[in-house]
Amino acid sequence: MTKRALITGVTGQDGAYLAQLLLGEGYEVHGVVRRSSHSGVDDHRLRWLGVADSVRLHDGDMGDLSSLVRIVQETKPDEIYNLAAQSFVASSWRQPILTANITAVGVANMLEAMRIAAPQARFYQASSSEMYGLIQQPMQNEKTPFYPRSPYAVAKLYGHWITVNYRESFGMHASSGILFNHESPLRGEEFVTRKVTTGVARIKLGLARELRLGNIDAKRDWGHARDYVRAMWLMLQQEKPDDYVVATGVTTTVRDMCRIAFDHVGLDMETHLVIDPAFYRPAEVEVLLGDSTKARAKLGWSPKIALGELIREMVEADLARLKRGEGR
Numbered sequence: 001m002t003k004r005a006l007i008t009g010v011t012g013q014d015g016a017y018l019a020q021l022l023l024g025e026g027y028e029v030h031g032v033v034r035r036s037s038h039s040g041v042d043d044h045r046l047r048w049l050g051v052a053d054s055v056r057l058h059d060g061d062m063g064d065l066s067s068l069v070r071i072v073q074e075t076k077p078d079e080i081y082n083l084a085a086q087s088f089v090a091s092s093w094r095q096p097i098l099t100a101n102i103t104a105v106g107v108a109n110m111l112e113a114m115r116i117a118a119p120q121a122r123f124y125q126a127s128s129s130e131m132y133g134l135i136q137q138p139m140q141n142e143k144t145p146f147y148p149r150s151p152y153a154v155a156k157l158y159g160h161w162i163t164v165n166y167r168e169s170f171g172m173h174a175s176s177g178i179l180f181n182h183e184s185p186l187r188g189e190e191f192v193t194r195k196v197t198t199g200v201a202r203i204k205l206g207l208a209r210e211l212r213l214g215n216i217d218a219k220r221d222w223g224h225a226r227d228y229v230r231a232m233w234l235m236l237q238q239e240k241p242d243d244y245v246v247a248t249g250v251t252t253t254v255r256d257m258c259r260i261a262f263d264h265v266g267l268d269m270e271t272h273l274v275i276d277p278a279f280y281r282p283a284e285v286e287v288l289l290g291d292s293t294k295a296r297a298k299l300g301w302s303p304k305i306a307l308g309e310l311i312r313e314m315v316e317a318d319l320a321r322l323k324r325g326e327g328r
C-alpha cells in the first residue's frame with residue numbers, strides 16, 4: 001500500500017526537501033497551498049528540487065479550519081507534517097497577531113482537522129529552538145525549560161504544547177520536533193545565512209559593495225535542512241510519538257559564519273561588512289546550542305553536513321543564480 005503524506009508549508013524550504021525525501025521513499029505527497037489571484041502558487045523551491053510535478057497541491061489556509069478538514073477528508077493521509085508558519089522572527093514583532101493566528105492557532109486547526117477527519121494519522125509539529133530564547137541551560141535538550149523571546153517563539157510554544165496535549169488527551173500519534181536553525185540554498189533571503197550568502201555572491205559579481213547586518217555576536221547551531229527533514233520523517237516511523245531535539249551540537253557566531261562565505265570567494269569581510277542597527281531586534285536570542293542525544297539514540301539520526309560545507313553550497317548556488325540573471 002502506498003503511504004500518503006500531507007504537508008502544510010510545502011512550498012517552503014523544509015516542505016520542499018521533505019516532499020523530495022518522501023517521494024523518494026515511495027509516498028504519494030500532498031501539499032496545502034495558499035493561492036493568490038495575482039501570483040498563483042509560488043512553487044519555485046519544489047521546481048528547484050525537481051519535484052513540482054509530483055506533489056499534489058490543495059488550496060487551503062492555516063487560518064481556515066474548514067479548508068483543512070476538507071483537504072484531510074479528500075487526501076486521507078497516513079502522515080501529516082505541519083510545517084506552515086509565519087516563520088521569520090523579526091517580522092513577528094511587526095505582525096504579532098498574524099503570527100499568533102498562523103503559527104499558534106493554525107496548529108490547533110490542523111490537529112482538529114486530523115481529529116475530525118483522520119484520527120489514526122500520525123502528526124508532526126515543526127517546533128523551534130527559538131522556544132529556548134533566553135537559554136536556561138548551556139546546552140538545550142527536551143527537558144530544558146523554555147523562555148521565548150519573540151512573538152514568533154511565543155506562538156511556537158503554543159504549537160508545541162497543543163501537540164503534546166492532543167497526544168496526551170486523545171492518544172493521537174503526535175510528535176514535536178524541536179529543530180535548531182537549519183538552512184540551505186532554499187532558505188528565504190531574510191534569514192541571516194541566506195542574506196549573507198546572496199550578499200557575498202552579489203559583491204563578488206560586482207552587483208553590490210556592502211553587506212549590512214545587525215547583531216553579529218549572536219550564536220546559532222546551524223544544520224542543513226536536507227538532514228533535518230530526515231529527522232521529521234524518522235519521528236513518524238516510531239511506534240510511539242514523542243518530542244525530539246534536532247541539532248548539530250556546534251554553535252557559531254554570525255560573524256564566523258559570515259567569514260566562511262567571504263573566505264570562500266576570496267574577499268575580505270572587514271572591507272564589505274557594515275553593522276546596521278536597523279537589523280537589531282527588540283529582544284535577542286544571544287546563543288543556541290542543541291543537545292540531540294535522544295534523536296541520535298532513538299531515531300539513529302545524525303547530521304551529515306557541517307556548517308562550512310553548507311555555507312559554501314549556498315554561496316555557490318547564489319553565484320549560479322545571479323549569473324543566470326535571477327534575483328538581480
Ligand code: GDP
Nearest residue numbers: 089190191192193212213214215216218254279
Ligand atoms: P532566527 O534564529 O530564527 O532568528 O534566524 P535568523 O537567521 O533570522 O537570525 C539569526 C541571528 O542572526 C539572530 O540572532 C539575528 O539577530 C542575527 N542577525 C544579525 N544580523 C542579521 C540580519 O541582518 N538579518 C537577520 N535575519 N538576522 C541577523
